[in-house]
Amino acid sequence: MQNVPLYNRIEKALSQRESSHRLRVIPSFKNAAGNIDLSTNSYLNLQAERSISEEAAKLAEARLHGNLSSRLISEQSGLFTELENEIISWKRCESVLLYNSGYCANLGILQAVCARDTEVFCDRLNHASIYDGIALAGCKLIRYSHCDMADLEKRLSASSAKEKLIVTDTVFSMDGDRAPLADICSLARKYNCMVMVDEAHAVGIFGKEGRGLADETGVSGEIDIIVGTLSKAVAGLGGYFAGSSRLREFFVNFSRSLIYSTSLPQNVLAFDLAAIRHIRKNSGLGEKLLHKAAAFRDCLQKIGFSTLNSSTQIVPCMLGDDNAALDLCRFFHSRKISAPAVRPPTVPDSTARIRFSIHLGIEDDQMDYILNQLAQWKKQNGFLS
Ligand SMILES: Cc1ncc(COP(=O)(O)O)c(C=O)c1O
Structure with missing residues (x-):
């Protein structure tokens, strides 16, 4: 395949991603199991609502x-x-x-x-x-x-x-x-x-x-x-x-x-x-979610992180540097928290972040646990945002 020009370009693109530590991979199901999941877009946690699944099964x-x-x-x-x-x-x-x-x-x-x-x-x-x-x-x-x-x-x-x-x-x-x-x-x-x-x-x-x-x-x-x-x-x-x-x-x-x-x-x-x-x-689900997210955002800011202009359930924790974002993501992972590091090219250069997706499935004690871990990481790394 080495002499096929198209393959050369594919190889080059992948090598560039690898050397800049920006290679995307699909996380395996097994790795994520049992974690507190802050990566999901299921903001209302409806997959856990049995009545919906039962009703869906009837309709299906x-x-x-x-x-x-x-x-x-x-x-x-x-x-x-x-x-x-x-x-x-x-x-x-x-x-x-x-x-x-x-x-x-x-x-x-x-x-x-x-x-x-x-x-x-x-x-x-x-x-x-x-x-x-x-x-x-x-x-x-x-x-x-x-x-x-x-x-x-x-x-x-x-x-x-x-x-x-x-x-x-x-x-x-x-x-x-x-x-x-x-x-x-x-x-x-x-x-x-x-x-x-x-x-x-x-x-x-x-x-x-x-x-x-x-x-x-x-x-x-x-x-x-x-x-x-x-x-x-x-x-x-x-x-x-x-x-x-x-x-x-x-x-x-x-x-x-x-x-x-x-x-x-x-x-x-x-x-x-x-x-x-x-x-x-069930009116009021959105409101409940936004309150939860606002409380989380306030704590993040108190710990010393910028959350940009977030006013919703999506709360960025700004790191700026790609390696800091990756390091924090791994730190969370080792503590059973799934929170993705989002880096360029998905976001502009120098704006790497952890994207916290707050949802109704997160309990208050889990929220405290996540924030404690974050404060600990910051202390260990002397990170200034
Ligand atoms: C703003 C926006 N529009 C559209 C989409 C695509 O939606 P879907 O996942 O249903 O394809 C996404 C998914 O992340 C999104 O964030």
Whole structure:
């Protein structure tokens, strides 16, 4: 293989990752078992809720096989419509379209909506799936500084493009801060843009019944495209578009990740449906989670760590240096705590961190244990953040 040029490049890329200690690996299930898990995105811990699993099992009717084709060719389950209707009533929107994941939703929606001449104004810290959708569309990417409305306006006013789209995460997955949605919507009105938001980390937590940050901010009606995922607080799998019926029709016709991929199986739809019903019935879960996260964040700051502008259940513990982040991650691991070190290229250079994902499955005594361990590591290493 040594003489095949493509292999040379693959080898070089892997060697570079290895020598900079940035090689990604998939942690094994065995290693993580029994740990206090601060890496999960299951913020409401719904996988542990027996009533949801029991309800899902009933809805699934023991049909564990896949959908056997793209949904556009044939639908093997009545739960597609039932789940879409549940989300319509939950989000109080006109229409919903399910995708296989949040990643597929962002990819398929941006690819369909954006033409070559469309200018997409994208927060620098948006999720990779948004960047990938923009790249697939081949449209013009204009990145604005993170949550910086003056910078966004400067770029909008300098644009002569006919078609403009502003796209933002509502809760940022690595910093745990929130997008200024009201300001974004008002700039969109001023400059005649479409608005797309990704509620992946807000669904189930913010807003009435956990509808999301757009609902909490009171701007749902001003947003053209709302994307959500069912893989985080909902603890299932799948992504969705929420918005107008006409846009849904457009995506059914032009969104390639939907058209050309086998759709979700009935058992997954069943879990999603049961979990959403549980969230709607048990109001206050999001609020409880945010209180827990705020208390944890306060303690982290008292120990002396920056948590950036986090105001959600995602709490970064800033280390800056890659090696410090790795060292702390290993230290935690040896004490049965799973908390991932997030390093460049996932985050900008010199902003390596531990990403704490606070969830309802963490008990108060576990929280104390984690904070004590963190203080001990800091003392041992004389680390100054
Ligand atoms: C902001 C954001 N959007 C989309 C996704 C992708 O969602 P999914 O895991 O359902 O593919 C993620 C996943 O981490 C995310 O953080």
